[in-house]
Amino acid sequence: MTPIVQVGLDTPLDRLFDYSAGEAAADLAPGRLVEVPFGRTRQVGVVLGSLAETAVDGIKLRTILRVLDDRPALAPEVLRLARFCADYYHYPLGAVLLATLPPRLKNATPYLADTPWLVVTALGRAEGPAPRARAQHALLEALREAPQARAYLRAIKQGRHAAALVAAGWAEWTRLPPEAEPPPEGPRPAPATAEQQAALDVLLPTLGEFAVHLVHGVTGSGKTELYLRVIDAVLAAGRQALVLIPEIALTPQLEGHFRARFPGRRFATLHSGLAEAARTENWLAAADCDVLLGTRLAVFAPLPRLGLIVVDEEHDTSFKQQDGLRYSARDVAIARGKQAGVPVLLGSATPSLESYAQARSGRYRLLELRQRAIAAARLPEIELVDLRHVPQENGLTAPALAALHATLARGEQSLVFLNRRGYAPALYCPSCAWVSPCPHCSARLVLHRGAQRLKCHHCGFETRIPSACPDCGEPDLKPLGQGTQRVEETLATHLPGARIRRIDRDTMRPRAWAELGTAVHGGEVDVLVGTQMLAKGHDFPNVTLALILDTDGALYSPDFRATERLFAQLMQVAGRAGRAEKPGRVLIQTAFPDHPLFRHLQRHDYAAYARELLAERKQLELPPYTRQILVRAEATTMDAALAFLRRAAALAPDAPGVSVFAATPAPMARVAKLERAQLLIQSPSRAALQAFVRDWRPRLETIRPRPARWSLDVDPLVF
DNA sequence: AGCACGCCGACT
DNA sequence: GTCGGCGTGCTC
Numbered sequence: 001m002t003p004i005v006q007v008g009l010d011t012p013l014d015r016l017f018d019y020s021a022g023e024a025a026a027d028l029a030p031g032r033l034v035e036v037p038f039g040r041t042r043q044v045g046v047v048l049g050s051l052a053e054t055a056v057d058g059i060k061l062r063t064i065l066r067v068l069d070d071r072p073a074l075a076p077e078v079l080r081l082a083r084f085c086a087d088y089y090h091y092p093l094g095a096v097l098l099a100t101l102p103p104r105l106k107n108a109t110p111y112l113a114d115t116p117w118l119v120v121t122a123l124g125r126a127e128g129p130a131p132r133a134r135a136q137h138a139l140l141e142a143l144r145e146a147p148q149a150r151a152y153l154r155a156i157k158q159g160r161h162a163a164a165l166v167a168a169g170w171a172e173w174t175r176l177p178p179e180a181e182p183p184p185e186g187p188r189p190a191p192a193t194a195e196q197q198a199a200l201d202v203l204l205p206t207l208g209e210f211a212v213h214l215v216h217g218v219t220g221s222g223k224t225e226l227y228l229r230v231i232d233a234v235l236a237a238g239r240q241a242l243v244l245i246p247e248i249a250l251t252p253q254l255e256g257h258f259r260a261r262f263p264g265r266r267f268a269t270l271h272s273g274l275a276e277a278a279r280t281e282n283w284l285a286a287a288d289c290d291v292l293l294g295t296r297l298a299v300f301a302p303l304p305r306l307g308l309i310v311v312d313e314e315h316d317t318s319f320k321q322q323d324g325l326r327y328s329a330r331d332v333a334i335a336r337g338k339q340a341g342v343p344v345l346l347g348s349a350t351p352s353l354e355s356y357a358q359a360r361s362g363r364y365r366l367l368e369l370r371q372r373a374i375a376a377a378r379l380p381e382i383e384l385v386d387l388r389h390v391p392q393e394n395g396l397t398a399p400a401l402a403a404l405h406a407t408l409a410r411g412e413q414s415l416v417f418l419n420r421r422g423y424a425p426a427l428y429c430p431s432c433a434w435v436s437p438c439p440h441c442s443a444r445l446v447l448h449r450g451a452q453r454l455k456c457h458h459c460g461f462e463t464r465i466p467s468a469c470p471d472c473g474e475p476d477l478k479p480l481g482q483g484t485q486r487v488e489e490t491l492a493t494h495l496p497g498a499r500i501r502r503i504d505r506d507t508m509r510p511r512a513w514a515e516l517g518t519a520v521h522g523g524e525v526d527v528l529v530g531t532q533m534l535a536k537g538h539d540f541p542n543v544t545l546a547l548i549l550d551t552d553g554a555l556y557s558p559d560f561r562a563t564e565r566l567f568a569q570l571m572q573v574a575g576r577a578g579r580a581e582k583p584g585r586v587l588i589q590t591a592f593p594d595h596p597l598f599r600h601l602q603r604h605d606y607a608a609y610a611r612e613l614l615a616e617r618k619q620l621e622l623p624p625y626t627r628q629i630l631v632r633a634e635a636t637t638m639d640a641a642l643a644f645l646r647r648a649a650a651l652a653p654d655a656p657g658v659s660v661f662a663a664t665p666a667p668m669a670r671v672a673k674l675e676r677a678q679l680l681i682q683s684p685s686r687a688a689l690q691a692f693v694r695d696w697r698p699r700l701e702t703i704r705p706r707p708a709r710w711s712l713d714v715d716p717l718v719f
Numbered sequence: 720a721g722c723a724c725g726c727c728g729a730c731t
Numbered sequence: 732g733t734c735g736g737c738g739t740g741c742t743c
Contacts, residue, residue: 004743006743007743009742009743010720011720011721011742012720013720013741013742015743016743017742017743018743019743020743036743037743038742038743039721039722039723039741039742040721040722040723040742041721041722041742054743056743059743060743061743062743095720704738704739705738705739
């Protein structure tokens, strides 16, 4: 019972704060949430340890105001994971902890647990009220059949009887929704394919130990089925499964799929689309559930019986948080799996290069599913349309239009992929070459015809479409290039009568996916035009043509990850064509048909492409695997941003094996009125990099003047 | 990050 | 005479 506790607080200061425990000393185990005075404010913090005496001298320690005993203490495994993140991402421990907590538990207002369901207890099954207490008796009978909702009981005026049953210990309130009725037997899962069985033979005997398995499975090879079978074994052993997916909005059917497969199991979901109250409730419920399905933030949920982590579509960049604590849920999942001693399954048809390299080197185990589970499903033919020789009109070539016509005539569906929303990527003045610059960014304003506005897709700036060139007064401004709106318009004129649906951020509301799925499955759509949103999400079995327009920007981008992303997107779009018995066709318009990417794409051979990229980078004599830290600074002038980074570099400690590169403007140099520059630190050794930053970070905090924003971003990287 | 303290320009 | 601009410093 020491009088001093160390508390983690949500502040950028990378240290813990000592408080005198006061009268609460007995109740201050690590993980406990407390309210403390901090500066002129009060804050919620997390108790992380206790001391006999403080190392801070010269100040009188302040006292804990209150222990927040209306919520559970953070479990030791969550604290441990937070410590890893603080260390790995060089982010203050207190800030990590508060960032991972659901919203309602972060403030000191008393938390009233929402317990909307009344369920029978074991005691209530064995005994009950005397038959004379007829109302209570009837209610308990009903509870033995199924849990009852509080709102319903209130509506039928059973609240008092419910309270009486709870008081007697025959029933209790719970926050978990009742177990669903076992759904009618769905189609029985097909027997495991030989490949699935081979993977299971590797996975099932090693469930109790940490290992990372990279499941590389082509579209339709039954990755999900493999997850389900492993999860089944984990649940049977009484453990919990955590399933991470990139975006819940794109997979509305997935939760139903899981529930149907494991009737009677307790499910919880966790993602930022949930209302605050629901998110907090589900976070609390996660500790008791069997399967937790969620987006990146779910990786921090309390799971005391964790037995398996699945990261589906592991290459997806949504797993990386882009601000604040810049964590990658895929990497945190691996750290968590290691801490908990449980296997981690990374699954993808197009694994990220860093995961693939780990698998090649033997640190991860590679499980390949090469065959499509549905035997009839053939991989589509991929043809290139050479834009150097074939003319295009409004972004479409004659072969592309012919293919669309033919598909439409057969009553089949087509998918047109163009990674640019809006009508045209810029508005152009033919007399003075003005091209609609964004006043806040280094990007171009995109023409949106429907909304009659110019919009910046980087900072959100919007303005009316000018009636004449702002520079020279020329009234006849032209749209430059193609966006999805314009392609939709062009297609409508070439395919009269075709039912065309555009799928991009402008047309898709969060709940619209289910409706779209029904419309496409029901044959109410002939042509889908859209951005990368089309590459993810639903399977559309009657799509037999995929048309890919304008990929060339990413082919020779200086950002080599743009090429990797493009390959993954193209594989996914190609995988959408011809999944049924009908042969599919993929047409790609490009001015660079000789690019090696297409050679591998035409063979549907992602692995060969990945191996070639790895070999290429090896030839450049780059270390095969490295970690980089980007220090980003944003200031009102580029000079200020660069000045900060130059001083930062000057304060860098000498460390063997760590390279500090010059500060440069960031690729998107100007965002929302702030100039952005970055400094690159690289090392193949995590330990060296960690020691370097530990030494360096306090010095960074002393640099004055400070830019408007600065941050450290850690990324594993493969060369 | 917040939040206050602290000295210099244009306003009721 | 003061309202408020953002530079600087502090938070157990």
